Amino acid sequence: MPLLLTYSTCYCPQTKAIAYLFKKAWIGFLLLCLTGFASTSHADDLLSIYHQALQADPTTQSAHVKVKIGEAQKEQAKGQMLPQVTGSANWSTNYQTFGNNPTNNYGGTRYYISLNQTLIDFAKFWNWRKAKATESQYEREAAQAEQNLLFEVTDKYFSVLEAEDELSLYQSEAEITGKEARQIQQQYDKQMVKVTDLYAIQAKLDQINAAAVEAEAKAQAAKQALQQLTNASPVNLAKLKDHIDYKPLEGKLEDWLAVARSENPAIAAQGYAIAAAEHDVDQQQAGHYPVVEAQLNYYNTDIGYQNQRTGQLDNQVAAINVNVPIFSGGATHQRVQEAKHRLTLNQYGKETKLRELNKITSEAYLNANASVKRIKANQKALSSASKSSDAMATGFNYGVQTLNDVLKAQDEEFQALQDLSKAKYGYVKNRMKFLQAIGSISEDNLKEVNSWLEFPSQAKTRPTAQAK
Template identity: 35%
Template sequence: MIVRLLPVVLLGLSVFQVQAAPMQEKTGVSANDYSVDLLALYHESRLEDPRIISAYAKARSASEQQRAALGGLLPQVSANGGYNRILRKDDASREIYDNSNYGLSLTQYIYNKQAWESWQKSKSVSRQKVSEADEAQAEATVDLAKRYFVALAADDDLELVMAERRATQKNLDQVNALYARHMAKITDQLDLQARVDSLAAQEVESRNQVRLSRAALAELVGRPINERLSRVRSDVEFQAPMESLDNWLQLAESGNPALKASQSGVEAAEAAVREGKGGHYPSLTFSLSGQQSDVGYDNTQTPRSDSYVATLGVKVPLYSGGSTSARVRGLYDDQQVAEEQMEGVRRQVVKETTNAYLTAQSSVEKIRASRNALSSASQSSIAAQKAFTYGVVNAVDVLASVQNEFKARRDLLKAQYDFVISLFALNRWAGKLSEGSVASVNAWLSAGDINVIRPDAPNPKQVSR
C-alpha cells in the first residue's frame, strides 16, 4: 500500500511546488517594478526643492513686513502705571504710605510722508517677492523637465547601446560561422569584433550616465529615483506653436514673473526716493492722554487727581548735517540701478522667448527629418543584412548600416526631447508655465520601453501646445 501511495504523494508535492513558485516570485518587489512620470516628480519637487521653499518663505516675510509698515500709520496706543511703597521720615516724624499713578495715551499721525512712503515701498517689495517666488517656481519646473529628459535620454542611450551591441554580436556570430568555413575575410571578423568591444565600453559609460542623471533628479526631490521613467509615447506627433512670435513676445512682456519682479523693484526704488525726500517734510501728530495719580512732588502723598490732555504737535526738520540730502542722492542712484536691471531683464525675456519659439519651430522640422532618416536607415540596414547573406556586401557595410540606424534612433529621441524642453522654456518666459502645462506634457508619456516609430507604424496623432 505504501509503495502504491508514494507516486501519488510525490505528484502532489510537485503540484504544490509548481503552484507555490509564482507566489514566492511575487514576494520580492523592487522600485524598478514601478514607474514615475514628470507630473509626479513635479508635485514632489514643489514640496522638497529648497529654491521653491525659500522663495515662498521670502514672499511671506515681505507680506509681514508690509503689514508692519502699515502699523506705523495706524493709531499707537500705550498704557503705563506705577505703584510705590514709600517710607518717609525726618527728625520730627516717620510715616509709611502708598501712592500710585496710571496713564493711557493714543497717538495718531495726521501727516507723515516718510511713514506713508515706507508703506508704499513695502507693498512694492511684497509684490516683487511674490513675482520672484513665481519665477523661482517656473525656473525650478524647467530645470526639473531638463533633468527628467536628460535622465530619459541616458536610459535611452543605454538601451540603444545594448541593442546595437546585440545586433552587432549577431552579425559577428554569422561572420565567425562563415569564417570557420573559409567563406569570410579575417578583416570582417576583426572589424565586427572591434565594434562589439567598443560598444561594451560605451555600455559602461552609459550606465554611469544613467546613475549621474538619476542623482541630478534626486537632488530636486530629496530622495533616490530608482523607478523607471515614463517615456514619450510613440503615437504622438508634435506640432509647433500656432501663435505668432509677436503674440508670444507680448505675452512675455506682460506676464513674465521675472519682468514683473523687476517692475515692482523699480516701483519700490521710486517709493524709497520719496521716502528719503520725506525727511525734509514736516510731520503732524495728534495725541490724547489721560492720567490718574496721587503722587506729589518728591513722592509726597497728595489727593488723587485726574488729568486729560489733547495735543496737536508739529515737527519741522531744519538741518540734519546734510545726511538727508545725501541719502536722497544715493536713492536716486539705486532707482537708476533698478531701472537698468529691469531693462536688462526685459531684453533677456525677449531673447529667451525668441530662442525658445524658434527652437520649437525647428525641432518639429528636425523630428520629421529624423523620422525620415530613421525610415531610410532601417530599410538600409535590413537590405544590407540580406545582401550580406548573398555575399553582395561585406561585414563592414553591414556594420555601417547598423550604426546609421541606431544613430538615427538617437537623433529622433533627442529631437523629441529638445522640442518638449523648448515648449517648457517658451511657456516659462511667456509667464504661462503652470501645473496644467506640466500635466499636458505628462499626457504624452507612458510607462514602457523604448518604442521608436517604425516606417510601417500607423500615423500618429498630432499634438501641439
C-alpha cells in the same frame, strides 16, 4: 569592382548564418530599445513627479514664505500710520524719614496713558507704499517659482528619459555587437573572414562600450538632478509614446515676444521692484520734511518727584507736535542718493531680464518648431537607414558587400534612431520652455504632456524601424 568581389569566395552557409545573425540581432536590438524593460510595480509619471516636487522643492516653498514676509512688512508699515496708544500704571509703598522724626509710611499710585496720531509724515506713507510694492514683487516671484518648477520637472524628467534611452541603445548595441564579434572570431579561426574584419568589429565594440560608460554617467547625473527636486530617487519613469501629434507653435514670434514682456512673472516682479525703489527714493527725500503729530495724554498720581507724598493730581494734555529737520550732517542727502542708485540698478536689472527673455522666448519658439521638422525628417532618415541596413545585410549574404559596409549601415541606423529620440525630447522641452517664457505654463500643460506618456507594460509591441 574589386570591392564587390571581396567576399565572393566566402559565399557559404556559414556566411549566410552571419548575415542572418546580423539582421535578426539588429531587429531584436531595435525592438529592445523601443519597448524598454521597466516593471510597473512602482512607477512614476510626469504628474506624480511634479506633485512630489511641489511638496519637497525648497525654492518654491521659500518663495511662498517670502510672500508672507512681504505681507507682514506691509502691515507693519501700515500700523505706523495708525494711532499709537501706550499706558503705564504704578503702585508703590513708600517709607519716608526726616531727621529724627518717626518714619512716615504711605502708599502711592501713578497712572499714565498716551495716544499719538501721525498727521503728516511722508516718510511713513512712502514706506507703506514701498512695502505694498515689495509684497506684490514677492507674489510675482512666487508665481515665477511655481512656473519654474513646472518647467524644471518637465526638463529634468525628459532629460532622464533621454539619457536612459541613450544608455539602453548603447547597452543593447554592445550586446548585439558582442555576439557578432564572437561569430566573426569563430569564422576567423576557420579562416573564413579576414583579420581586418575581426579588427573592425572589435574596434566598434570598444567604441560602443566607451560610449556606454559615458551614457551611464550621464543617466546617473540626470537622475540626480531630478532627485534634487523631489528628494526621492525616480523609479521606472513612464516613457514617451511612439505616435504623438507633434504640432508646431502657432502665431508670429513678434506677437509672442510682446506677450512674454507683459505676462512673464519675472518681468512683472522686476517692475514692482522698480516701484518699490521709487518709493524708497520718496521715503528718503521725506527726511527733509516736517513731521506733525497729534498727542493726547492723561496723567493721574498722588505722589510727586522722588515719590514725595502730594495731593491727588489729575493732568490732561492735548498737543500738536511739529518736528522740523534742520541739519543732519548730510546723512539725509546721502540716503537719497543711495536710494536713487538702487533705483537705477533695478532699472538696469529689468532691461537685462527683458533682453534675456527675448532670447529665451525666441530660441524656445524656433527650436520647438524646428523640432517638428526634425522629427519628420528623422523618421524618414530612420526608414531609409533601416532599408539600407537590410540591403547591406543581404549584400553581405551574397558576398557583394563587406563587413565594414554592414557595420556602417548599422551605425547609420543607430544614429538615425538616436537623432529621432533627441528630436522628440527636444520638442517637449522647448515647447514647455516657450510656455514658461510667455508666462502661461500651468499644470494643465503638464497634464497634456503626461497624456503623451505610457508605462512599458501598456505599450503594444512596436514596429521596428525596418517596418516603418
